Amino acid sequence: MKGEHMFIQRKTQAAALAWVIAMSMCGAAVGQSGSGQGAQSGRRDQSGQSDDLGAKPxxxxxxxxxxxxxxxxxxxxxxxxxxxxxxxxxxxxxxxxxxxxxxxxxxxxxxxxxxxxxxxxxxxxxxxxxxxxxxxxxxxxxxxxxxxxxxxxxxxxxxxxxxxxxxxxxxxxxxxxxxxxxxxxxxxxxxxxxxxxxxxxxxxxxxxxxxxxxxxxxxxxxxxxxxxxxxxxxxxxxxxxxxxxxxxxxxxxxxxx
Structure with a gap:
């Protein structure tokens, strides 16, 4: 029984660790996506001036x-x-x-x-x-x-x-x-x-x-x-x-x- 309890405990810990890693990876992906959107927004801002010039003769x-x-x-x-x-x-x-x-x-x-x-x-x-x-x-x-x-x-x-x-x-x-x-x-x-x-x-x-x-x-x-x-x-x-x-x-x- 004791061995079985330790096995279940280790399995639970492994599942918890896997969940933490998965969430970390998801957060990193979201961060990268956000930074990518920010970069795209920045590019739009940088090119916006010329776009405005073209749009506002x-x-x-x-x-x-x-x-x-x-x-x-x-x-x-x-x-x-x-x-x-x-x-x-x-x-x-x-x-x-x-x-x-x-x-x-x-x-x-x-x-x-x-x-x-x-x-x-x-x-x-x-x-x-x-x-x-x-x-x-x-x-x-x-x-x-x-x-x-x-x-x-x-x-x-x-x-x-x-x-x-x-x-x-x-x-x-x-x-x-x-x-x-x-x-x-x-x-x-x-x-x-x-x-x-x-x-x-x-x-x-x-x-x-x-x-x-x-x-x-x-x-x-x-x-x-x-x-x-x-x-x-x-x-x-x-x-x-x-x-x-x-x-x-x-x-x-x-x-x-």
């Missing part, structure tokens, strides 16, 4: 307009640039152009176009993506803000084409380097290219920008409906968020120093 468009306002403030600080803006038909603003965009088809930056109205005011922004500079970004120069001042209807009409246009000699458009123009070595041309980064265009007189593409997605998100560049340029649509930028351009193009 209106916010990206609004940020681009806000960034362009700072560029206009820089333009306004240059008296001769203010003279150009008074005579200009429009301006294509690129808040940040990257020097990595030297290859064919490279994406250089994101810009927006505003055109002057008959009453001297400025249209709402039309969104564009900018390709590569045909000349510029000399060794040691970093990218930065750009502004392309459109001096005549020929330059404006080139940009009114919906996709893959160019402001360059190949397109029959003369684009002059602002730094050279400021030194009085060139005329006004069709377009004057200004850069907020010293040395970006080097010492050349004429430059060019290729692969300029109308961004329908951002434009649609910004105005809430599908519009062509010409419809926006006509001044028939608006977004209140763009008013500070339009007003700053108005001030820069009507006030002399």
């Amino acid at each position: 209106a916010q990206r468009a609004e940020q681009r307009v806000s960034d362009a306002l700072a560029v206009v403030r820089q333009l306004e600080a240059e008296p001769r640039m203010k003279q150009l803006l008074r005579q200009a038909k429009g301006v294509l603003i690129v808040p940040s152009y990257g020097r990595a965009a030297l290859g064919v088809g490279a994406h250089g930056g994101a810009g927006l176009l505003l055109l002057k109205q008959a009453d001297g005011g400025w249209s709402g922004p039309v969104f564009y993506d900018i390709g590569g500079l045909t000349v510029g970004l000399q060794a040691g120069a970093e990218g930065g803000p750009l502004a392309l001042v459109l001096n005549n209807d020929k330059a404006v009409n080139e940009l009114m084409k919906k996709n893959n246009v160019a402001l360059s000699a190949d397109a029959g458009i003369t684009v002059l380097n602002w730094s050279k123009l400021a030194q009085g070595t060139a005329g006004t041309g069709d377009v004057v290219a200004w850069s907020g980064t010293k040395g970006l265009f080097g010492d050349v007189v004429a430059v060019g920008v290729n692969d300029i593409r109308f961004n329908q997605s951002l434009t649609h998100a910004y105005y809430g409906r599908t519009l062509s560049p010409r419809e926006i340029a006509a001044g028939t649509v608006s977004n209140p968020q763009a008013e500070p930028l339009q007003q700053a351009l108005g001030q820069a193009s009507t006030t002399a120093r």
Whole structure:
């Protein structure tokens, strides 16, 4: 009887130990599953920012307009640039152009176009993506803000084409380097290219920008409906968020120093 009792006791202890081991393994599995879910959640959080950017183009468009306002403030600080803006038909603003965009088809930056109205005011922004500079970004120069001042209807009409246009000699458009123009070595041309980064265009007189593409997605998100560049340029649509930028351009193009 005593031996039988010891056998039963050992069997009970073994069963209890097996139960403890099983529960430990189950807890570890749950912990791993939880940590895996946490990791997945973390990955979602890490990628959520880019997902949000893709899902919320209106916010990206609004940020681009806000960034362009700072560029206009820089333009306004240059008296001769203010003279150009008074005579200009429009301006294509690129808040940040990257020097990595030297290859064919490279994406250089994101810009927006505003055109002057008959009453001297400025249209709402039309969104564009900018390709590569045909000349510029000399060794040691970093990218930065750009502004392309459109001096005549020929330059404006080139940009009114919906996709893959160019402001360059190949397109029959003369684009002059602002730094050279400021030194009085060139005329006004069709377009004057200004850069907020010293040395970006080097010492050349004429430059060019290729692969300029109308961004329908951002434009649609910004105005809430599908519009062509010409419809926006006509001044028939608006977004209140763009008013500070339009007003700053108005001030820069009507006030002399």
